[in-house]
Amino acid sequence: MSSGHKAMTLFVTVILGLLLVILNLCADWPRWAWAASAALLAVIGVVTNRVLTPKREPFPRDLLPEPDLPLPDPARQEQRVTHVALPSSVADYDFSFSATVRWLVLDAPSDAPYINPAGLAIDAILQRARGVTAQQPPHRSAFVQHQLDGALATMRVDATGRVMSMALDVSLSLPEHDRERLAKLSDVRKDEDVWEHERNYERSKRAYLGEDVLKDTGSAVVWWLSRNEKEVEGAVDRIGLLARLSAAAKNETVAPPFEHLVPQPREVLTDDTPDDGPSTGRQQPYDVGEATVSDNGSGEVLSVDSLLEWFGFSAADADVNLFAERLITIASAHGKTEAVDEIRRHFEPDPPEQADAGAPGDSAPPPEGSAPPPDDDLTP
Numbered sequence: 469m470s471s472g473h474k475a476m477t478l479f480v481t482v483i484l485g486l487l488l489v490i491l492n493l494c495a496d497w498p499r500w501a502w503a504a505s506a507a508l509l510a511v512i513g514v515v516t517n518r519v520l521t522p523k524r525e526p527f528p529r530d531l532l533p534e535p536d537l538p539l540p541d542p543a544r545q546e547q548r549v550t551h552v553a554l555p556s557s558v559a560d561y562d563f564s565f566s567a568t569v570r571w572l573v574l575d576a577p578s579d580a581p582y583i584n585p586a587g588l589a590i591d592a593i594l595q596r597a598r599g600v601t602a603q604q605p606p607h608r609s610a611f612v613q614h615q616l617d618g619a620l621a622t623m624r625v626d627a628t629g630r631v632m633s634m635a636l637d638v639s640l641s642l643p644e645h646d647r648e649r650l651a652k653l654s655d656v657r658k659d660e661d662v663w664e665h666e667r668n669y670e671r672s673k674r675a676y677l678g679e680d681v682l683k684d685t686g687s688a689v690v691w692w693l694s695r696n697e698k699e700v701e702g703a704v705d706r707i708g709l710l711a712r713l714s715a716a717a718k719n720e721t722v723a724p725p726f727e728h729l730v731p732q733p734r735e736v737l738t739d740d741t742p743d744d745g746p747s748t749g750r751q752q753p754y755d756v757g758e759a760t761v762s763d764n765g766s767g768e769v770l771s772v773d774s775l776l777e778w779f780g781f782s783a784a785d786a787d788v789n790l791f792a793e794r795l796i797t798i799a800s801a802h803g804k805t806e807a808v809d810e811i812r813r814h815f816e817p818d819p820p821e822q823a824d825a826g827a828p829g830d831s832a833p834p835p836e837g838s839a840p841p842p843d844d845d846l847t848p
Contacts, residue, residue, distance in 0.1 A: 476520050477517040481509065481512065481513040484509055484512055488509060492505060545571060545586070546569060546570040546571070547568070547586050548567075549565075549569055549590055549594075550566040551564050551566060552564070552565045552566070554597055554598055555598065555602050556601055556604060556606040557603060557606075561646055563601050563640050563641065564640070564641045565601070565616075565639070566637075567616075567637060567639065568635065568636040568637045569586075569633060571586070571631045572633075573585050574625070574630055574632060583631070588626050588628060588630060589633035591626070592627070592631070593620060593633055593634075596620055597620060600616055601640070606646065606650060607650050609640050609641055612640055613639065617638050620634060620635035620638060621636075622634060678717050678718075682713060682714045682718070685723060687714070688710040688714045689706075708726065708730045708731075711723065772810065776791075789815065796808050
């Protein structure tokens with residue numbers, strides 16, 4: 469008898485014994501009833517044991533001609549494949565694929581040709597992996613590896629129907645030089661995007677200034693006033709400047725209504741300019757020692773004296789000689805030798821008076837006993 473039958477017999481006997489004890493205590497049976505209950509309990513235990521005990525087979529299973537043995541587990545085989553190049557969605561950037569391929573040979577008809585199950589299984593796994601990697605960019609190798617873990621984790625029948633295959637320990641990577649190249653290309657694309665946005669921003673700003681703000685003088689004045697609402701007088705003072713700015717933005721001249729607010733440029737007289745005719749108020753570049761036409765067109769001749777007067781120096785000014793030296797230094801630095809000579813002649817002392825008789829250029833000697841003439845100060 470097995471241990472399971474013994475346990476069941478003991479369990480039934482104990483339960484029935486407890487019931488008989490409870491009944492005897494509740495009904496207050498006589499002593500002979502206790503003995504009868506014990507005998508009945510023993511009979512019930514024996515009957516229960518016989519009922520639960522299985523019948524023995526006439527012949528043991530291991531002595532039969534075809535014993536009922538357990539079915540053997542199907543034979544599974546596996547092989548490791550490493551560093552297989554699989555394409556990505558970008559040309560010339562291939563993944564490096566490694567995995568353990570496991571397969572199971574399926575039943576086939578007796579006339580079926582012999583096969584290489586390892587080759588069929590590996591080819592089936594590579595085709596399944598290729599379908600996943602060809603749709604993914606190369607810089608996402610870690611993400612694609614997890615996708616392959618799920619896509620190749622199930623046993624599937626190959627195209628020939630002879631084997632079932634799956635992949636374990638999948639590894640997918642990108643070569644180091646390709647990763648560095650992709651990182652550089654990514655940085656360049658980001659820089660190009662930033663530069664393109666900056667260029668579009670500059671174009672938009674130029675279009676806003678040229679086509680809206682500086683479209684005409686009125687638009688420029690309104691734009692300036694919108695940014696300086698409390699400076700109305702300042703806007704009025706800048707109308708001429710804004711008119712010139714608006715005209716320059718369109719490569720045009722200032723509009724006639726605003727010409728009187730724009731200062732007119734001074735025109736330089738050239739050598740071929742005719743001297744006759746009314747004065748037009750044009751000026752020549754200033755040249756020391758030569759006559760120039762003044763701003764008011766009165767024909768006043770400008771000289772060193774007028775230059776000193778214009779600077780506010782008088783003949784008695786103590787700094788006039790120092791100012792003259794600085795003028796000479798400045799004129800010499802710019803190569804104006806004629807101006808240097810003119811300034812020096814102006815500040816040199818007058819030569820002694822010439823004698824009435826004698827050769828030209830010969831001066832008469834001073835009388836004997838007379839004092840030499842005092843040296844004049846360098847006065848203009």
